[in-house]
Amino acid sequence: MTELGPTELGSAIEPEVTRFVPFLKWAGGKRWLVTSHAHLLPKTFNTYIEPFVGAGSVYFHLQPDRALLGDANSELIATYKAIQSDWQGLVNSLKYRERRHREDADTYYYWLRGQAPEELTQRASRLIYLNRTCFNGIYRVNREGQFNVPRGTKNKVLIETDDFAGMSRLLQGAELLAGDFEDLVDRAEDGDLVFADPPYTVLHNYNGFLKYNEILFSWADQQRLAQALQRAARRGAQVFCTNANHQSVRSLYDQPEFKLEVVSRYSHISASSASRKYFEELIIRANI
Structure with a gap:
């Protein structure tokens, strides 16, 4: 990502600055x-x-x-906080999940779908992994708040457009609240x-x-x-x-x-x- 020059307080950046691609597929995305x-x-x-x-x-x-x-969605905000505070740890966790997925996608997907990790980075990598490997990128939970979308056909957990380091720098100026x-x-x-x-x-x-x-x-x-x-x-x-x-x-x-x-x-x-x-x-x- 290119270095940011001085900008007007809170204003939109100049067009020549590299754009981020959102890291999630989200219903109603803009x-x-x-x-x-x-x-x-x-x-x-x-x-x-x-x-x-x-x-x-x-x-x-x-x-x-x-x-x-x-x-x-508290899991979503936890994901942003993980990128903000420890993007490298998040990438390492996603690399691990990608290896496990390649070994046995069905077993690992449904096992992780049923888990509820408490540590911030693990919560974030779980959400991103499920978002990228579930059916049609749908985020849906049941009445108990449990993610219940079946596994899809995509197997890539880390993708070429990921710029978690750049997003982390941007998020230093953000307050995140669930x-x-x-x-x-x-x-x-x-x-x-x-x-x-x-x-x-x-x-x-x-x-x-x-x-x-x-x-x-x-x-x-x-x-x-x-x-x-x-x-x-x-x-x-x-x-x-x-x-x-x-x-x-x-x-x-x-x-x-x-x-x-x-x-x-x-x-x-x-x-x-x-x-x-x-x-x-x-x-x-x-x-x-």
Whole structure:
């Protein structure tokens, strides 16, 4: 990775700086946003706040000097903390897991899937290993919080785009918190940027994927998020939220503080390439 030159506090980096490729495949990831609609993202801001960090596509694209990153998934936040504090130990653990996987993929995958390590680096390498070798890169847990996706066909645990050393340097400027989104959004102040990408739950929708999201993120949570973002906008924070383009969601943000825009993206969430298609998404920005 090239050396970073001086940047404006919290601002997006210059185009010539090497870009990171997110290390996870995550449902609802925003690679499409930074690929096709990066021009919509703010260029300057103070602290970057992302309460649903997921694979971190926007964070790794903007590379802010100061960040507050959160997620309800404690295993995910533990993974970011491991990269932040001991990326070399993480790489060594992933190398070990790759050797074990090559020896007997089925036995090792299902054994590790049933484990719950407590040490930070081991938790992180388990999540990355499962994400890269499970079916279709899906992260899904049952009602007891246990990862339950079967093994897929991919066998590579370390890949060419991995830059854990560079990510670790970037994450030195980040505070990482596992927990509810509202606590993070409420910390946004004048000049900060809040990027919110919640699970796409809509009112009165019986689509299977969105019904699953309702378990993770209820309609009441959608309402709570809209109210928290409205408060942040009133404090002078820049708000950028992606959400489902559905009338029930649009009605939540039909407020003077926001402007709405519809964009298209290509969906990769399907086992069959024939059933993957373009979807409309809603972008909500602070009207400042």
